[in-house]
Amino acid sequence: MESVEYSPNTPLEYQSETGRLNILGFWIFLGAEIALFSTLFATYLVLVGRTAGGPGPEELFELSGVLIETFLLLTSSFTCGLAIHYMRNHSLKGLFLWLGITLALGLGFLGFEIYEFVHYIHEGAALTTSAYWSAFFVLVGTHGAHVTMGIAWIILILIQLKQRGLTPDTTRKVFISSLYWHFLDVVWIFIFTAVYLYGMVM
């Protein structure tokens, strides 16, 4: 670790060349994720209204469930930010506490989303029902798969933190997973707007 040249205020995750390059690389990955989600949004928006005589979004979307999901994910993004704040104050306890809350909120979000999907399928709107619902489940499902992946990832990092404590390596991993988690909230903002709000206002 070549940390001599850095001010003591430099966060641990930025103190090694590897750390800095990994973080930069992850930003570039997030750029690719934006491109990926944009194709799913484009597909969805083109297929709005293509319900093939089946149920449409205005019949099935429920504002309360969507709002609960939105606020769970929004709050988890906030608590994830607090976790990084405590990590940079070298508080392993604070980091564990806020990352734990983040995970709980993320699991809550996932639970509501699974419930929502099952509800739609019971109401006769499944992946194969119409082009519209295919696009809906692929877009929202891809986001949900990312959240699932994020939860598993953060759990593994927590285990490593427990074993190794705060090092340039572990802080880098926590920081990068936090970028991923915030990014999922950014994607959700657009799902909330372009899928749910649009679907209910239409």
Added chain:
Amino acid sequence: MSNNEQTNSHSHFPWSHLIGFGLSIFLTLLALWVGFASDFSLRTIMIIVVILALIQAAIQLLMFMHITESDSSRIQVGTILYAVFIAVAVVAGTIWVMSFGMHNMNM
């Protein structure tokens, strides 16, 4: 874990996170109000809520993700702006191209 020599400039209360969180909630509620309680046309509503979503995304990037904090912040910001350009081109371009011949779209 020999990081005790680090004094911290981060020990102050995380105001920027709290403000970002408050703004995000406010923008979400504002989007809801525009969508359900205002008298605007569908087109106006969608333009406003998409702008609100973009502002909220910027808040996440700046206040939660600290996109500008590192030495390579210019590359990071450039990458994200380029990705946003790609996203807008893909979404707007697809809708535009596919609008030809789709006469019953509910736009």
